[in-house]
Amino acid sequence: MLNRRDKRRYLAIWTGDQGYDRRKIVDxxxxxxxxxxxxxxxxxxxxxxxxxxxxxVIVIISxxxxxxxxxxxxxxxxxxxxxxxxxxGTLKALRTRIERDSQKxxxxxx
Amino acid sequence: MLxxxxxxxxxxxxKMLKTSEILGIDEIGSEYHGNIxxxxxxRLERKPSLIxxxxxxxxxxxxxxxxxxxxxLFVIRDYARVKHILKKKVRTRTGLExxxxxMRLGNGPSVGIWFEQIRDLYKLCNSTNCQLVLxxxxxxxxxxxxxxxxxxxxxLCNIKPDRYWRELxxxxxxxxxxxxxxxx
Numbered sequence: 001m002l003n004r005r006d007k008r009r010y011l012a013i014w015t016g017d018q019g020y021d022r023r024k025i026v027d028x029x030x031x032x033x034x035x036x037x038x039x040x041x042x043x044x045x046x047x048x049x050x051x052x053x054x055x056x057v058i059v060i061i062s063x064x065x066x067x068x069x070x071x072x073x074x075x076x077x078x079x080x081x082x083x084x085x086x087x088x089g090t091l092k093a094l095r096t097r098i099e100r101d102s103q104k105x106x107x108x109x110x
Numbered sequence: 111m112l113x114x115x116x117x118x119x120x121x122x123x124x125k126m127l128k129t130s131e132i133l134g135i136d137e138i139g140s141e142y143h144g145n146i147x148x149x150x151x152x153r154l155e156r157k158p159s160l161i162x163x164x165x166x167x168x169x170x171x172x173x174x175x176x177x178x179x180x181x182x183l184f185v186i187r188d189y190a191r192v193k194h195i196l197k198k199k200v201r202t203r204t205g206l207e208x209x210x211x212x213m214r215l216g217n218g219p220s221v222g223i224w225f226e227q228i229r230d231l232y233k234l235c236n237s238t239n240c241q242l243v244l245x246x247x248x249x250x251x252x253x254x255x256x257x258x259x260x261x262x263x264x265x266l267c268n269i270k271p272d273r274y275w276r277e278l279x280x281x282x283x284x285x286x287x288x289x290x291x292x293x294x
Contacts, residue, residue, distance in 0.1 A: 072262035
């Protein structure tokens with residue numbers, strides 16, 4: 001059997017107190033991506049909200065691997081700014097990384 | 111290969127250094143406030159009269175100073191306005207810097223024009239033997255940009271990230287190596 005599942009990447013984003021809540025961040029990224037790269041590229045990326053940390057400052061989203069480049073460029077050009085903390089091919093690995101480095105993140109950004 | 115963000119404005123340099131470590135940036139450029147930190151290249155407005163014990167670049171955004179022999183890095187605020195002067199007056203091996211923070215507020219069309227201007231500037235840099243420098247221009251940790259994101263922007267501008275980082279490293283070696291003394 002052929003594996004027809006899309007390859008996805010999971011992105012941890014620091015949103016801090018920029019006024020994005022769990023759903024708004026995906027809407028904001030989608031809107032900015034549409035503005036910069038067009039509706040077709042944005043739909044192709046299939047941006048999804050995955051999770052949020054307890055303190056509501058780190059959000060995990062996912063997108064298709066083939067559109068990762070445009071997604072990263074969109075993140076750079078977001079206003080209010082957000083910061084890409086980490087990328088992983090699996091949610092488990094990303095969560096482990098966030099847990100391991102969370103103290104570092106909080107020391108740096110708060 | 112080291113990744114560098116040569117323009118970070120902040121007096122709390124330690125915090126910026128911690129953030130840069132998280133974001134995969136090995137060295138940052140910042141203003142000089144008197145104390146010397148590791149992994150920082152200082153941005154000065156004037157060339158110091160003596161050899162320093164810290165690495166520095168002389169930076170200006172004043173077009174009148176573009177052909178000054180002491181200028182290392184020229185910050186381009188409005189490429190369309192300075193393009194013709196740049197072509198005529200820029201000295202070989204000058205760094206031409208663009209700040210990404212300026213683009214965050216731009217709408218779709220202006221960001222599109224900006225990408226085209228970077229492509230054009232990169233061609234100009236190649237023909238005049240200058241160095242393109244993309245910097246965040248961050249004023250706080252949340253304004254900083256990860257190395258991976260800079261790579262994706264470079265790809266969008268048709269610039270190979272590996273080549274860009276390699277050229278930036280070689281350019282910094284030439285610029286900094288001659289004028290400061292750093293303990294091994």
